[in-house]
Amino acid sequence: MKTYRAHQDVSVLNDYLEVPGLGFLAVNAFVLHSAQPVVIDTGLGLPDRTFVADLAEVIDPSDVRWIWLTHPDRDHTGGLFALLDAAPQARVVTTFVGAGMMSTECPLPMDRVYLLNPGQSLDVGDRSLTGFRPPLFDNAATVGIFDRSTGVCFSSDCFGAPMASADLATVDDIAAAPPDELRAAQLLWASVDSPWIHDVDPAKFAETLTPLHEFDPSSVFSTHLPPSHDATTMLLANISGAPAVEPFVGPDQAALEAMLREFEPA
Ligand SMILES: [Fe+2]
Ligand SMILES: [Fe+2]
Numbered sequence: 001m002k003t004y005r006a007h008q009d010v011s012v013l014n015d016y017l018e019v020p021g022l023g024f025l026a027v028n029a030f031v032l033h034s035a036q037p038v039v040i041d042t043g044l045g046l047p048d049r050t051f052v053a054d055l056a057e058v059i060d061p062s063d064v065r066w067i068w069l070t071h072p073d074r075d076h077t078g079g080l081f082a083l084l085d086a087a088p089q090a091r092v093v094t095t096f097v098g099a100g101m102m103s104t105e106c107p108l109p110m111d112r113v114y115l116l117n118p119g120q121s122l123d124v125g126d127r128s129l130t131g132f133r134p135p136l137f138d139n140a141a142t143v144g145i146f147d148r149s150t151g152v153c154f155s156s157d158c159f160g161a162p163m164a165s166a167d168l169a170t171v172d173d174i175a176a177a178p179p180d181e182l183r184a185a186q187l188l189w190a191s192v193d194s195p196w197i198h199d200v201d202p203a204k205f206a207e208t209l210t211p212l213h214e215f216d217p218s219s220v221f222s223t224h225l226p227p228s229h230d231a232t233t234m235l236l237a238n239i240s241g242a243p244a245v246e247p248f249v250g251p252d253q254a255a256l257e258a259m260l261r262e263f264e265p266a
Pocket of ligand 1: 071073138139157
């Protein structure tokens with residue numbers, strides 16, 4: 001896990017996975033250093049990951065007041081329960097559906113849950129954070145975050161892109177990626193992560209980009225993309241054609257067996 005300050009008020013906890021055939025996918029969590037500090041998502045749950053120890057590089061975990069789960073997919077809940085233990089004052093911000101999803105495996109303590117829907121706001125002491133539904137998402141509980149006081153947006157899985165190398169998945173500014181490659185990778189990710197996009201009226205989809213155009217964040221922090229600064233128009237343009245791209249079809253059993261045969265000794 002790589003940790004660094006990407007904005008005056010935002011630290012990044014940057015991990016990544018190699019996804020066979022797709023590339024290297026950043027898996028980011030964040031700390032918003034507001035008066036009441038907010039941890040946004042909690043990383044992978046793989047046995048060798050140490051989310052709370054990594055978090056301690058950027059903030060004392062016991063100071064954390066809010067753990068905002070942008071959605072309870074397993075690439076974002078890895079450190080959740082360890083952090084709840086380490087941060088006794090913290091409450092988990094999620095939706096009714098998100099809390100319900102968590103209850104199918106390891107229920108959240110309900111006295112530590114704060115239910116927030118898109119359009120609602122959370123007071124974190126020195127600012128108010130507004131939840132919004134990103135234009136692309138893979139989970140019914142997804143809520144992104146606008147911080148209007150700083151012009152920062154946390155977009156959850158939206159804008160993600162598998163990168164060509166581990167180095168690119170771990171850079172501190174997406175400006176390092178070639179623009180054409182970035183656009184192709186974002187469109188691929190749109191189809192992988194939000195396959196419903198191919199059934200959506202393109203004009204209706206375009207309307208869902210409007211809140212982000214209007215907010216025009218100076219920095220966008222996606223769970224699956226390196227940080228983006230002063231490039232929101234480009235990010236939105238990149239995904240605007242998502243309904244029309246070739247739908248992603250993953251490897252099937254025959255492809256898997258062919259792949260495994262390559263590993264067999266001659
Ligand atoms: Fe997801
Ligand atoms: Fe994700």
